[in-house]
Amino acid sequence: MDAQYPAHWEADVVLADGGTAHVRPIRPADADRLLAFYSRLSDESIYFRFFGPRPKLSDKEVAWFTNVDYANRVALIATIGTEMVAVIRYDRVSATEGEVAFLVEDAHQGRGVASVLLEHLAATAHENGIETFIADVLPANMKMMGVLRQAGYTAQSRFADGVVRMTLDLAPTETSAEVTAAREHRAEARSIERLLTPGSVAVIGASREPGGVGQTVLRNLLAADFTGPVYPVHREVRAVAGVRAYPSVGAIDGEVDLAVVAVPAESVLDVVKECAEKGVHGLVVVSSGFGETGAGGRARQDELASIARSYGLRVVGPNCLGIANTDPATRLNATLAATLPGRGRVGFFSQSGALGTALLQRVAQRGMGISSFVSAGNRADVSGNDLLQYWEEDEASEVILLYLESLGNPRKFTRLARRIARRKPIVAVKSGGTPVGHSARALRLPDSAISSLFAQAGLIRVDDLIQLFDVGQLLAHQPLPAGPRVGLVTNSDAMGLLAVHASADAGLEPRPPVNLGASAGPSEFGTALADVLAADEVDAAVVIYMPPIPGDTAGVAAELLKVSQGTGKPVLATFEGHLGMHPDLRVGRTPARGSIPSYAAPEEAVRALAHVVRYSAWLAHPAGTPPELPDLDPEAAHTLVTHHLNLPPTEAGGPEAAAASETGGARETGAAGPEAGQQGAREDEGFEPGGLPAQEAGAGPVEIDATELLACYGITVWPAPIVRSPDEVARAAELLGWPVVVKVTGAEAARRAGTVRLGLGGPDAVRAAYTELAGQYGDAVELAVQRMVPQPAVPTVVGVAEDPAFGPVVSFGLGDVTARLLEDEGFRLAPLTAEDAAGLIRSVRAAPLLFGEYGYPPVAVEALEDLLVRVGRLAHDLPEVARLDLDQVLVGESEVIVLGARAVLKTPPGPRQDGGPRRLT
16 A cells, blocks of 8 residues: 555645646656656756766666655655656655755746745655755756755755755744745736736637627627737637637637636536647636536536646636726726726725626726726635735735635735735725635634734725725825824715714714805815815815805816825815716826715715724834744643643543643633622633534544643643642642632533632631532532632633634633623734734723723733733644633733633644645635
8 A cells, every 4th residue: 555645745836937736745656757757858957866867767766766655755746737847855864854856847947846846845844853954966056056045944055075965954934934925926926917918818618699608708808909819719600709710729820828718617627628738828717507506516616726727727717707907008808797997006806706797887987997807706716815916016006905705715815915905905895604616614703803803914894895995996096094083174064064973983083074155166165175184183184065056066176186186185075976086086087196086975985084094003003023932932832732632532631631620720610790800701602611613522622721831831820729628628728828719610500600709818718618619519519729819900811713714813802791792802813913912902892991991990901912922822833722711811900810721622634724835725
């Protein structure tokens, strides 16, 4: 039987030129593929690899190269279609060292194949305990030395005996992470650029039938005056829409960069293979009949993506509206929408194919304009993440709008958004649920958590499509506000009052409106707006103009444009109730920067402004990096986790867990009420009492007291030993120090009020409390004793959950019953920067209680921030921690006190979604 390797060692990858390849370990069945690959190599490539001529490989060599054990000897190959185009391997030469070598077919050198293979081989080596790669390289082999040196790892080299020995320390570094991210960015951006800037387009399935899908796309391409040749493909007709047709893609006598596929679903896979043989770079599959139809369609969709990627093609769709690029050098409208907005500065991504036409019509009606548009449909391959990479580099795209129905790789999405939002604003509508047909992973986080994570990344999340375009047109045409102070100019008392109330409700700070009266004309509006914008206490202005009959609309508009230019402050308008870019408020025929967006009502204007104000405030704070924490011992934590996971679940939850509770702290559960200052429990909907997601019951998790684990990260949990008699509780209290608390442990009993006795100051008091609680709840109940917190404190709860899509997420909320019932909780992705921790605390509605408001004394918020950073670091370091609950965390005037902590450990199924080497997901 062949040796087995982990499934995550296989991956589809994007190469430097935007093409794709498949990476996987070599197998014995690859013998013929290896020989064919070797036969295509140049003499120079063979010489550099083997240090001498080697015309052919012997049978013994082929067997040696293709039979590996995936531990001491690992080889990965890159394939395109059915052909092997590169191979990389290591052979272990000591416990922690492996000798590395690679070989890339000459026709594919310079495409970044070796670099991506090195990333994947380093990841497999790390899993097998190898820390260092060594490579002997001929001095003339500059390409191999370049690949090794540019990987970002710590590299050393020395010359001896006619060869250069290079040594790579495989420990991840900041540089290696940056190199990986930069290569991923360039490759994915290039792959989308090839789709949006084709030199030629084939429409496969373009029939003569009026209104047919293929013919509609063909006519839209021609109507947009696409700058390259367009080739209809139909097996039976000679021409479509007056354009010569071809029976197959292969019969086209010119090159084809992009193919729009509009054939029945059952024929699409054959078309993909034809396109691959022709050398097509990308596909837009508008055909339906895939994942949206059920399991059979889903299987066909997965096969479509797999085959296309294996042949080096990116795929938009299936079941999509198409793609468009308004650049005059391209003029591409490969969509089913006849109405395409004009040239603009907005990149627009929509997952919905059905909504796509209506969305484009709305953009056109507003006069916004777009730079490019992609409808992903079922999103089998190309996703919003790919478009973010492209629009980050595209100088024509200054604002990014996203209509999202699902998130394929949320952790990567938030990483990209956090970086890109520093340069270009991103506005997103995220609808609930996951449509049938989309390739999405289940999210366990509530919708409020997704909003929190988007806010952490600087992404502007809006509630609906109207707000998406409201915010987009403001960002595309006006500068960012410096703050929330709004000046109002109006010729209507009623409209002015509406604007004041709407501004306050949106979190803005409105100034008293300047009411000019119904008869005000251009000069009055110009003077008033100039005065408002000149005021230091104004950061933005909203102008409300509802013209009398007759009124000088054009004159007022001209005056507003003149006054607003160059002030550096945004100006919005409710101008005749017009929605979008009013013709009289535009700068240039195509609305340019400085054009004033108009809204149907003042409420809509100030809501859009409020979103942009929050984004501007996010930009004003530095991005930050996770701080260095000197007193950590992640190695000890990893050893502890490994120890517990190697135990059978029954043992881990039995005598050993009980002993840990006696020495390190009892399970903290219970209803938060008047006694919440010293006792509390987290009872999240959908979780069993053990903190484990209900859908994972029986999957073999291990629940532990987390005292030792937290100690590895500099976090102390107050001891709460279990006591079993009145005398035992008195002895434990004496050791802990008076006064103490006696409380019930265990989820069921502790959920009720009355399960804790506070402020017990002597042996008789604790004995009486023990006897009372034992009598009330039965002799089988477990009671714990814990020292009383010596000062007033605010109860809070801190948690970690390893989401299958987002990865480790840190949560925070107050611990009283009201906050829990209202689900007043904030979330951030781990690891946390100092800014993340501060923002997480302030994101909950009850946060003022921590800052001395409503008569409460201010507490040690800085110590709480430090705790959150440490918990975030633990979550980042240990993917085995499926859940961690610190409940409760009391925040006093000078310190934070962790009363109890439990963790659920589980062996992860594979690497985190956005961890490890580059891959298409």
